[in-house]
Amino acid sequence: MKRTFKEKWMSQWQLQVMVWPSIILLIVFSFIPMFGLITAFQDYSPLTGFFASEFVGLDNFKAFLGDSDFYNVLTNTLAISLLKLLIGFPLEIVLAILINELRAGPFKRVTQTISYLPHFLSWVILGGMIISWLSSSGLVNSLLMSLHLIQEPLPFLTNPNAYWWVATLTDIWKEVGWGTILYLAAMAGIDPSLYEAAKVDGARKLKRIWHITLPGISQIIVLMFVLRVGSVLGSNLEQALVLQSSSNIQRSEVIDLYVYHLGLTQGDFSFATAVGIFSSVVSVILLLLANVLTKRIHNSSIF
Amino acid sequence: MRKSIAVISSLAIALSVAGCAKKGDVNLPDPTFTVDKATPSWKVDKEKANLSWYINFDWFAQTWGNDVASKYITEDTGVSITYQNGTDDKLNTMLASGDLPDIITIDGSSPLIKEADKFAIPLDELAKKYDPYFLEGAAKPETLKYFTRDDGHIYGYPNFSNTKADYEKGGIYGNQAFMVRKDIYEKIGKPDMTTPEGFLSALEAVRKLNAKDELGKPVIPLGISIFNGGSEPNGVFNRTLADFIGVPVLTDDGKYYDRYTDPDFQKWLKTFVKARQDGLTDKDMITMTKDDKDARLTNGSYFAYFASDVNGETDALSLWANEHPDKVYIAVNGPSSTVGRKTALPGTSIEGWTQTFISKTCKNPRKAMELVTYLVSEYGNNVMDFGREGEPYTIVDGKPVLNKDLLEFKQTDPAGFEKKIGLTTHLWLQDSALLSRQMGLSQFPKALQQAKQWTVQYVVPQFELAGLNVYLSKESARNLEKINQNWSQTVAKILNAKSDAEVDQAMDAFVKYRQNNGYDKLVEEWNKQIEANKKKLQ
Known part of the structure; x- marks a missing residue:
C-alpha cells in the first residue's frame, strides 16, 4: 500500500526536525546570498544597491582575464595547491597509519596532541614565527650554519623561487596532524578480527597495513581526494598575506590575495565577485572531474 | 574567494x-x-x-x-x-x-x-x-x-x-628622520653623511669600530623602517629617501613628476645597493616584521636608522633612551641631494x-x-x-x-x-x-623631541598632491595597485642586485611594466586632480 506524503513525513518526524534547521540555514546563508552574484555584472556600489547599479556586462571579467598578471597568479595558486596535494595528502595518510600502529598509551596520546597543536595557531601568529625562524640570523639558518651544512645564511624569504616550497611545507607542517583525524576515525572502525585473522595467517605488519588498513579507509581517501581537488583554486589567504614580502610577490600572489588587493581594498566588489565566480566555476568543474576519475579508477565516488 | x-x-x-x-x-x-x-x-x-x-x-x-x-x-x-x-x-x-x-x-x-x-x-x-x-x-x-x-x-x-596659513604660523613638524646612535657617531668623529661617499665611508667606519649591541652581537651600520605594515611601503624607498634628497613632486610646469626615475634618486638608490653589497645594512630589512625591528632598536643594534615614521618608533626609542641616556638616537643630516636640491619633508596636508x-x-x-x-x-x-x-x-x-x-x-x-x-x-x-x-615640542615623548625639532626647518606644504588617489577611476585604482606592487618587487630586486647594471635592468623592467598597465591614463588622472587642487588652493 502506498503511503501518502503526509504519513511518510509523520513517520519520520524526528529525523525531519533534525534536518530542517540545517536546510534553513543553508538557504538563508548560502542560497539567498547568491543573488549578490549579480554584482559581478554591475558597476556596483553599496550606496546605489543591486537594483540601481549600472550593468556593465562582462567588463569585470574582461578586466582580470585581460590582465597579464592574472595568469601568473593562477599559476602560483595552482602550483602551491598541487604541491600541497602531492606531498601533504599522502603524508596525512602515512602519519595516520603510523599513529594507528602505535600501542595505545601516553606516548601515542602525546604524539597525537603535539601533531595537532600547530593547527590551533592562527597564521598571523605562526607567520611572524616563521619569518623570524627563516630570517638570516634565525633558528633555521643558525642551526644549519653551526652544523656546517652551509657557509652563508640561505635567503628563504627573499628568494622568490623558494616561496612555493616555504608556503607548501609550512602549511603541511601546520595541518598534517589535524588531517589525520578523519583517517584515524575510519581506522578505528575496521573490524579487529580482520587483523587477528591476518596475523594467524602469518601476515606481517606491512602486509596487514596494505591489505586491511588501506582498503578499510579507501572510501575516506577518495572523499578527501575529491574535496581537495575541488579546492585547488581556493588558496590560503591568511598564509599568503602574512608570508608575502616585496621580494617574493612574484611567486606569492595567489588568487585570494589578488582579489583582496585589486578588489576589496579598493572597494571594488564587482571585480572581486567576478573573480570569485570564475574560480568557483573552475572549482566545480575540477570537482566533477575528480569524481568521475575516481569512479573509473577505484570504482567508488562521493556522488 | x-x-x-x-x-x-x-x-x-x-x-x-x-x-x-x-x-x-x-x-x-x-x-x-x-x-x-x-x-x-x-x-x-x-x-x-x-x-x-x-x-x-x-x-x-x-x-x-x-x-x-x-x-x-x-x-x-x-x-x-x-x-x-x-x-x-x-x-x-x-x-x-x-x-x-x-x-x-x-x-x-x-x-x-x-x-x-x-x-x-x-x-x-x-x-x-x-x-x-x-x-x-x-x-x-x-x-x-x-x-x-x-x-x-x-x-x-x-x-x-x-593650511598654508598654518605652515606660515609655524609649529608644523615632519615625521621622517635619519637617526644615528650618539655614542658611536661621536666615536667615529661625527662624519658628514650627506654625500654618497661620506655615507658609505661612515658606515664602513662603524663596521671597523666593531662595536657590540646589548646582546653582544656586532652593531649593524644601517637599518631602515620596515617594508611591510609600516606607514610607508618599501621602507624609505617610496618617498622618504626622495624627500630627503629633495626630489621635486611636480615638474616645472606643475605636472606630476616621476620621482622614481629621477637621476639623483637613482644615484642614491645605487648607494644603498652598494651599502648592501658591502654588508653594511640589515640583511633582513626587506622581510623584517615590526617586532624584529623593535628588538633591534631596543638593543641598540643599529648605528644609523632611517625612519619613515618617527612617531611610530615612540615605544622602542623611548625604551632605549631611558636605559641608555648616553647612547640615544639623534637626528642628523642624512642623505642629501648631489645636485643642490633642498630637503623637503611633507607635513600633514590640507x-x-x-x-x-x-x-x-x-x-x-x-x-x-x-x-x-x-x-x-x-x-x-x-x-x-x-x-x-x-x-x-x-x-x-x-x-x-x-x-x-x-x-x-x-x-x-x-x-x-x-x-x-x-x-x-x-x-x-x-x-x-x-x-x-x-x-610645541612638549607634545612629543622626550625620546623624539630632538628629531622632531630637526624636521621643522625642512617641512614644506605639498598640497597639490592632496587626495591624489581618492578620485581615481576603478580601472586606474586597480592599475595603481598593480604598479605599486611591481614597484615593491622592483625595490626588492634592486636592493639585492649584484651590480649597477642589474639595478638599471630592474628599473627598465619596471618602467615597461608600468607602461603596459595603464600608467599614462593614471598620470593623466593625477594631473587632472593636481589641476583641480590648484584651483581650490588659490
Missing part, C-alpha cells in the same frame, strides 16, 4: 531586508531660535541630544562620558555621544542598508568618500540653517574651500587639516586624516551640526585638548599649558591618560596645527 562572496552576500541580505528608503532629500525642520553668524548656536540652543557617532577604525575604543574632556563637551553643547566603531565591512553593510549612525568618521583615503553625496547632508546647508558660525568663524576658510565639491557643497570636514559626515538618517541634524561647529572651533579645540581654563590648564604667555602633574601623566603613561583624562583623545575634528603651536 568565498569570503568576498560572503561579504557581498551579507550586503544583499541587508539591502533586501531594509529596503531602499534612503533616496531623496532630507527634510530639515526650522530652528526654534534665531541663528547668528557671530555666535555659535550651542550657546543659544540648550536642548539636549543623544547622538551616535561611528568611527571607521576598530582600534578606537574610547567611551564617551568616562573622561574629563567629554564631560566638558557635553556640559557645553548638551550632546552626549555613543561611539560605535568598526571596519569597512561594517560600514559597507550599514551604507547598503541605509541605516546609518548620526555622525560618521571615515579615513580620508577611503573610496567611499567619493559618494558622500549619497549618505551625508551637506555641512554648508546645515550650517546656513542652524549654525552659520561654522562657516564664518569655526572652520578654517582654506580648508572649507578645499573641501567644497564640484556641486558647491561641503560634505565632510577633516581633522588634522593643515586633506588632513579623516573626514566626518552628518548622515542623512541623523536623528537630530541641528544638534549634530552644533557639535561639529563646537569641536572644529578654537574654543572647542581648547576644551578637547586642555579642558577648562583654571582646572586642568592655565594660560601662560597667551598659550594654554597643561598642569604639570597632568603633563607628566600624559608623557609617562599615555594609555592611562587617554582613559581617565581623555584630553586630545576625541580627535576626530581636531585642529592638530593649533594644538601643535600651543604645545
Whole structure:
C-alpha cells in the first residue's frame, strides 16, 4: 500500500526536525546570498544597491582575464595547491597509519596532541614565527650554519623561487596532524578480527597495513581526494598575506590575495565577485572531474 | 574567494531586508531660535541630544562620558555621544542598508568618500540653517574651500587639516628622520653623511669600530623602517629617501613628476645597493616584521636608522633612551641631494586624516551640526585638548599649558591618560596645527623631541598632491595597485642586485611594466586632480 506524503513525513518526524534547521540555514546563508552574484555584472556600489547599479556586462571579467598578471597568479595558486596535494595528502595518510600502529598509551596520546597543536595557531601568529625562524640570523639558518651544512645564511624569504616550497611545507607542517583525524576515525572502525585473522595467517605488519588498513579507509581517501581537488583554486589567504614580502610577490600572489588587493581594498566588489565566480566555476568543474576519475579508477565516488 | 562572496552576500541580505528608503532629500525642520553668524548656536540652543557617532577604525575604543574632556563637551553643547566603531565591512553593510549612525568618521583615503553625496547632508546647508558660525568663524576658510565639491557643497570636514596659513604660523613638524646612535657617531668623529661617499665611508667606519649591541652581537651600520605594515611601503624607498634628497613632486610646469626615475634618486638608490653589497645594512630589512625591528632598536643594534615614521618608533626609542641616556638616537643630516636640491619633508596636508559626515538618517541634524561647529572651533579645540581654563590648564604667555602633574601623566603613561583624562583623545575634528603651536615640542615623548625639532626647518606644504588617489577611476585604482606592487618587487630586486647594471635592468623592467598597465591614463588622472587642487588652493 502506498503511503501518502503526509504519513511518510509523520513517520519520520524526528529525523525531519533534525534536518530542517540545517536546510534553513543553508538557504538563508548560502542560497539567498547568491543573488549578490549579480554584482559581478554591475558597476556596483553599496550606496546605489543591486537594483540601481549600472550593468556593465562582462567588463569585470574582461578586466582580470585581460590582465597579464592574472595568469601568473593562477599559476602560483595552482602550483602551491598541487604541491600541497602531492606531498601533504599522502603524508596525512602515512602519519595516520603510523599513529594507528602505535600501542595505545601516553606516548601515542602525546604524539597525537603535539601533531595537532600547530593547527590551533592562527597564521598571523605562526607567520611572524616563521619569518623570524627563516630570517638570516634565525633558528633555521643558525642551526644549519653551526652544523656546517652551509657557509652563508640561505635567503628563504627573499628568494622568490623558494616561496612555493616555504608556503607548501609550512602549511603541511601546520595541518598534517589535524588531517589525520578523519583517517584515524575510519581506522578505528575496521573490524579487529580482520587483523587477528591476518596475523594467524602469518601476515606481517606491512602486509596487514596494505591489505586491511588501506582498503578499510579507501572510501575516506577518495572523499578527501575529491574535496581537495575541488579546492585547488581556493588558496590560503591568511598564509599568503602574512608570508608575502616585496621580494617574493612574484611567486606569492595567489588568487585570494589578488582579489583582496585589486578588489576589496579598493572597494571594488564587482571585480572581486567576478573573480570569485570564475574560480568557483573552475572549482566545480575540477570537482566533477575528480569524481568521475575516481569512479573509473577505484570504482567508488562521493556522488 | 568565498569570503568576498560572503561579504557581498551579507550586503544583499541587508539591502533586501531594509529596503531602499534612503533616496531623496532630507527634510530639515526650522530652528526654534534665531541663528547668528557671530555666535555659535550651542550657546543659544540648550536642548539636549543623544547622538551616535561611528568611527571607521576598530582600534578606537574610547567611551564617551568616562573622561574629563567629554564631560566638558557635553556640559557645553548638551550632546552626549555613543561611539560605535568598526571596519569597512561594517560600514559597507550599514551604507547598503541605509541605516546609518548620526555622525560618521571615515579615513580620508577611503573610496567611499567619493559618494558622500549619497549618505551625508551637506555641512554648508546645515550650517546656513542652524549654525552659520561654522562657516564664518569655526572652520578654517582654506580648508572649507578645499573641501567644497564640484556641486558647491561641503560634505565632510577633516581633522588634522593643515593650511598654508598654518605652515606660515609655524609649529608644523615632519615625521621622517635619519637617526644615528650618539655614542658611536661621536666615536667615529661625527662624519658628514650627506654625500654618497661620506655615507658609505661612515658606515664602513662603524663596521671597523666593531662595536657590540646589548646582546653582544656586532652593531649593524644601517637599518631602515620596515617594508611591510609600516606607514610607508618599501621602507624609505617610496618617498622618504626622495624627500630627503629633495626630489621635486611636480615638474616645472606643475605636472606630476616621476620621482622614481629621477637621476639623483637613482644615484642614491645605487648607494644603498652598494651599502648592501658591502654588508653594511640589515640583511633582513626587506622581510623584517615590526617586532624584529623593535628588538633591534631596543638593543641598540643599529648605528644609523632611517625612519619613515618617527612617531611610530615612540615605544622602542623611548625604551632605549631611558636605559641608555648616553647612547640615544639623534637626528642628523642624512642623505642629501648631489645636485643642490633642498630637503623637503611633507607635513600633514590640507586633506588632513579623516573626514566626518552628518548622515542623512541623523536623528537630530541641528544638534549634530552644533557639535561639529563646537569641536572644529578654537574654543572647542581648547576644551578637547586642555579642558577648562583654571582646572586642568592655565594660560601662560597667551598659550594654554597643561598642569604639570597632568603633563607628566600624559608623557609617562599615555594609555592611562587617554582613559581617565581623555584630553586630545576625541580627535576626530581636531585642529592638530593649533594644538601643535600651543604645545610645541612638549607634545612629543622626550625620546623624539630632538628629531622632531630637526624636521621643522625642512617641512614644506605639498598640497597639490592632496587626495591624489581618492578620485581615481576603478580601472586606474586597480592599475595603481598593480604598479605599486611591481614597484615593491622592483625595490626588492634592486636592493639585492649584484651590480649597477642589474639595478638599471630592474628599473627598465619596471618602467615597461608600468607602461603596459595603464600608467599614462593614471598620470593623466593625477594631473587632472593636481589641476583641480590648484584651483581650490588659490
